[in-house]
Amino acid sequence: xxxxxxxxxARDYWPLTEAIRQERREWWLKAARRxxxxxxxxxVARRVRALLAxxxxxxxxxxxxxxxxxxxWNGVGMWLDLIRVPPSGTWERRSANLYGLAEDWLGASDATxxxxxxxxxxxxxxxxxxxxxxxxxxxxxxxxxxxxxVIGRLxxxxxxxxxxxxxxxxxRAPLPDPGxxxxxxxxxxxxxxxxxxxxxxxxxxxxxxxxxxDTKTPHSVPTFTVDxxxxxxxxxxxxxxxxxxxxxxxxxxxxxxxEEAERLRxxxxxxxERRPARVSLDQAAV
Numbered sequence: 001x002x003x004x005x006x007x008x009x010a011r012d013y014w015p016l017t018e019a020i021r022q023e024r025r026e027w028w029l030k031a032a033r034r035x036x037x038x039x040x041x042x043x044v045a046r047r048v049r050a051l052l053a054x055x056x057x058x059x060x061x062x063x064x065x066x067x068x069x070x071x072x073w074n075g076v077g078m079w080l081d082l083i084r085v086p087p088s089g090t091w092e093r094r095s096a097n098l099y100g101l102a103e104d105w106l107g108a109s110d111a112t113x114x115x116x117x118x119x120x121x122x123x124x125x126x127x128x129x130x131x132x133x134x135x136x137x138x139x140x141x142x143x144x145x146x147x148x149x150v151i152g153r154l155x156x157x158x159x160x161x162x163x164x165x166x167x168x169x170x171x172r173a174p175l176p177d178p179g180x181x182x183x184x185x186x187x188x189x190x191x192x193x194x195x196x197x198x199x200x201x202x203x204x205x206x207x208x209x210x211x212x213x214d215t216k217t218p219h220s221v222p223t224f225t226v227d228x229x230x231x232x233x234x235x236x237x238x239x240x241x242x243x244x245x246x247x248x249x250x251x252x253x254x255x256x257x258x259e260e261a262e263r264l265r266x267x268x269x270x271x272x273e274r275r276p277a278r279v280s281l282d283q284a285a286v
Contacts, residue, residue, distance in 0.1 A: 001120075001141060005084070005096070012119065013102065014109040017081055019116025023142055025078045032071055044072060045079035049101065056085045056100040081109075117142075117150045122170055128196075130159050130167035130175075182228035184253075184260040186241075194220050194230070204230045208246050224260070226253055234261065241265045 001020050008016060029038050047066055051057060063073050076082075081102040089096030103109070124139050125131060133151065137144050151168065159167040187193055194204055194212065204212060208230055212220050223230045224243070232245035241261040249257065 010106050012123070013083070013106055015111040015116035015119045016123075017102070017116070018109060018111045018113045019120045020141065021078075021113070023146060027141065028075055028078045032075060041072065041075040042079050044068060045076045048076050048080055052099065052101050052104075056098050059097040059099060062099070114150075117146070118154060121147065121150050121154060125156070125168060125170045126173065129169035129173060130157075131169070132161075132165055132167055136168070182225070184224060184226055184256045186222070186224045186234060186260060186264050187230075188222055190219050191223075194223065203228065211246060224257060226257070231257075234264075236265075236268055239265075239269055241268075 001016065001024075044066065048062060051062060051065065059073065063070075082099045083102045083105060084096045085098050085100040085105065087093070088098035120140055120142075121136060124136055128135065128139070133144060133147065136142075136151070137147055140147070155171060157169045157171055157173070159169065161167055196203075203225065211233070212223060212230065222234050224232055224234050226249070231247070231249070232243060234244065235242050241264050243257060243261055245257075
C-alpha cells in the first residue's frame with residue numbers, strides 16, 4: 001500500500017493485497033518505466049519465488065544471486081506477494097530484510113478485490129475518519145474512480161467540514177465532544193501522530209513545520225503539544241528533560257509542561273517494578 005512497509009493482521013493481509021494489487025502495479029510501472037523493462041519483472045518474480053521455495057532469504061542474498069538492482073527488486077513486490085518474516089527488524093539486526101512467500105505463512109488468498117477495497121476504506125475511516133474522499137485516496141494510493149463505487153455501497157455517515165466540504169465516516173463511530181481537553185503530551189521521534197499523511201490534522205502548525213521536519217530530519221524530532229498542537233521540542237539531558245518552546249508559554253501552561261516533563265523523566269530514568277531496566281528513547285517510541 002503506497003509502496004511502503006505496513007504492518008497488518010494476518011486476516012487483513014490478503015483482502016488489502018487484492019485491493020491494491022492492480023493499481024499498485026500500474027503506478028510502479030509508470031514511475032520506473034525509464035529504468036526497467038516491464039516484461040522483465042514478472043520473470044524475475046518467478047525466479048524469486050523459486051529461490052524462496054525452501055524458506056526465507058534476505059534481500060541481499062536474493063539480489064546477489066539474481067544479479068538485479070534495487071529498482072528491479074522493488075518491482076518484484078508488485079508481482080510476488082512477500083512478507084517480512086521473523087526474526088527480522090530486531091534491535092540487534094535493524095534491517096527488516098528477511099523475506100518469505102505470503103502464501104507459505106498465511107495460506108492461499110481467497111479474497112476478492114471488491115472485498116479488499118471495502119475493508120481498506122473501512123479500516124482507513126476507522127482510524128482517521130471523518131475524512132474526505134481526497135484523504136481516502138491519498139492514504140490508500142487508489143484513484144477516486146476506483147474508490148467511488150466502494151464509497152457508494154458502504155452506507156457511510158456524511159458530515160460537512162467548516163468550509164462545507166463533505167466528510168465520510170463509518171457508521172456509529174464515536175465522535176469526541178468539541179470541548180474535550182487536550183492535555184500536554186510529549187511525543188518521541190518517529191511518532192505516528194506527526195507522521196500522518198494528511199496535514200489537515202492541524203497538530204503541527206505550518207509556521208513550526210520546518211523546525212520539526214527538514215531534509216536532514218524526515219523522521220521528525222521529539223516534540224511536545226499544548227492544547228493539541230506542537231508547541232516545542234524536548235530532549236533528555238543530564239538525567240532530566242530539557243524543554244525548548246517555540247513561542248512564549250503562559251505561566252499556567254508552563255507549569256503543565258513542567259509537570260508532564262517530570263513524569264517523562266521518571267519514566268526514562270527511574271527504575272520501577274513495571275520496567276526494571278532503563279528504556280532508551282528509541283524503545284520508548286516503539
